[in-house]
Amino acid sequence: QKEVEQNSGPLSVPEGAIASLNCTYSDRGSQSFFWYRQYSGKSPELIMFIYSNGDKEDGRFTAQLNKASQYVSLLIRDSQPSDSATYLCAVRYNTDKLIFGTGTRLQVFP
Amino acid sequence: EAGVAQSPRYKIIEKRQSVAFWCNPISGHATLYWYQQILGQGPKLLIQFQNNGVVDDSQLPKDRFSAERLKGVDSTLKIQPAKLEDSAVYLCASSADRANEKLFFGSGTQLSVL
Numbered sequence: 551q552k553e554v555e556q557n558s559g560p561l562s563v564p565e566g567a568i569a570s571l572n573c574t575y576s577d578r579g580s581q582s583f584f585w586y587r588q589y590s591g592k593s594p595e596l597i598m599f600i601y602s603n604g605d606k607e608d609g610r611f612t613a614q615l616n617k618a619s620q621y622v623s624l625l626i627r628d629s630q631p632s633d634s635a636t637y638l639c640a641v642r643y644n645t646d647k648l649i650f651g652t653g654t655r656l657q658v659f660p
Numbered sequence: 661e662a663g664v665a666q667s668p669r670y671k672i673i674e675k676r677q678s679v680a681f682w683c684n685p686i687s688g689h690a691t692l693y694w695y696q697q698i699l700g701q702g703p704k705l706l707i708q709f710q711n712n713g714v715v716d717d718s719q720l721p722k723d724r725f726s727a728e729r730l731k732g733v734d735s736t737l738k739i740q741p742a743k744l745e746d747s748a749v750y751l752c753a754s755s756a757d758r759a760n761e762k763l764f765f766g767s768g769t770q771l772s773v774l
Contacts, residue, residue: 554702556702558700582761584761592767593751593765593766593767593768594703594751594763594765595765596762596763599761599762638702638703640702642761646708646715646716647705647708647716648693648705648763649705650695650702650703650704651702652700652701652702653701653702
């Protein structure tokens with residue numbers, strides 16, 4: 551059973567701080583890794599994807615991948631109240647199936 | 661560019677009744693997905709279509725759920741008969757093809773089974 555695990559939170563950070571969201575996955579055959587953001591009552595939207603070990607930066611967001619440790623993280627710099635949402639980690643396996651974690655709820659307070 | 665369209669937005673039924681959801685993907689998108697999202701959980705893939713063929717339906721409860729994608733465009737997901745544990749948001753998503761990493765989600769159908 552391929553699994554993607556996240557801490558459900560909530561993770562509370564003050565405005566302007568760095569939010570660090572973590573995700574582990576069970577299958578070493580995983581090929582691509584995604585972070586989706588889901589606002590309450592809304593659908594998920596893709597914010598980052600990463601394929602290779604290391605860091606990938608896009609604006610205030612940085613995705614980090616460590617395949618040896620089967621670990622992927624998302625850093626949000628200069629967190630804003632508008633970043634308050636649930637962040638879903640998703641992993642794509644060889645079979646094309648995209649498996650989501652349960653999500654981490656982030657709260658950014660002013 | 662129009663997004664993924666889903667209807668209805670909300671549905672309330674009693675257990676053992678049947679229900680159907682409709683999805684119209686982004687024009688030209690070959691791959692269509694149906695996900696079930698129970699409150700507090702991540703989306704779970706029910707079925708994935710490539711054009712009008714099924715790629716993966718390993719987590720679809722086939723004794724009560726069925727889905728089709730006629731002509732490789734619109735898709736319907738049906739539940740018959742519904743159970744209490746089917747209460748969830750049903751999300752439809754599409755992507756340009758199986759190799760395209762970006763999924764676009766519709767607004768979902770919130771189903772309540774009483």
